[in-house]
Amino acid sequence: MSSWATCPATWSLVDVARLPRGRSAMQEEINRVIVDRALAGKRVVRFKGGDNFVFGRGYEEIIACREAGVPVTVIPGLTSPVSVPGIAGIPVTHRGVTHEFTVVSGHLPPGHPEALVNYDALAKMQGTVVVMMGVENAPHIAAALVAGGRPASTPVAVVCDGTMPTQRTVLATLATLADRLVEESVKPPAIIVIGDVVAVAHPDAFPG
């Protein structure tokens, strides 16, 4: 927002992070602000942190616009489950190691009635798993992956505070992840990378 001062006086700024509503009503309120101003003939530029389409609720705003007949152009941003590991020196894919990666929202534990992730099937896949919003449920997720067949020795990297001055990477295995999170006092936000790509990035920590 530091460049705001240089914008024409005919532009107006709405800080939707400060809308006077409870957290649950916030998204609807944001949708309303966007649609109302567009229907009033304004061009609306919606700045949004992170990747709007990766657990970012971005499409809810697009649907609100669609239903109101407001055309939308998407300018994509960086996808943190790929870019944050990349900045931390961990590739989500590597030739000969994996032909796939899965990005999972860890906000619900395995077995939760509203959970949409089949952890048993995910365990039977061989590729990289990237867990977002999963610090709290990480012990349950690791246990579910091991129960489903992933080796307990599978390498894990927890990238904390990605891109921030406090960024750090905590290494573990599926077997040790729960203890390591406690030992290292890991707090959100963190992105958890599970799979042999972690050993590619940290061969000394995971020899052989």
Added chain:
Amino acid sequence: MSSWATCPATWSLVDVARLPRGRSAMQEEINRVIVDRALAGKRVVRFKGGDNFVFGRGYEEIIACREAGVPVTVIPGLTSPVSVPGIAGIPVTHRGVTHEFTVVSGHLPPGHPEALVNYDALAKMQGTVVVMMGVENAPHIAAALVAGGRPASTPVAVVCDGTMPTQRTVLATLATLADRLVEESVKPPAIIVIGDVVAVAHPDAFPG
């Protein structure tokens, strides 16, 4: 490269797409150019299209640098399996629809001896599947997903020539994908999105 003319004369440009080698030796040659110049005391900026860590061989260059003692800073770019569907109006996740997405390289057909993707397990997951480099093998991949348990009616969107003036989206289901690719003369490059998020984006094409 249009801004190259404005760079200082002490900078030099190496177009690695034109290195005089066969395709298979190319990556090693690129690694060599990067390492040799860095060891000669130059700062090397490696421009690379796409997401280097999503089937992009970017980490091979980092390993080459690591082995030579050359430090590397990663500046991440856009992740096409997320950003291209986004530009085409399709979110890879949507609240209440999926808590996960899987990005797969489709360059090998299911069952190929070198394939690392467990399509049976992938079929048993419920979330979005994004297939890259998969136009040729798409019929086999769709069949494998249906054989593993995904409904044949699962919506599919093929985003062709993403971000190019010729960009277009071909809609199908897992059942009709093979025929639709022929009918619409789909050629690479294309990104194939499989899952209910396609119906969220195209409710008229996938009613109910």
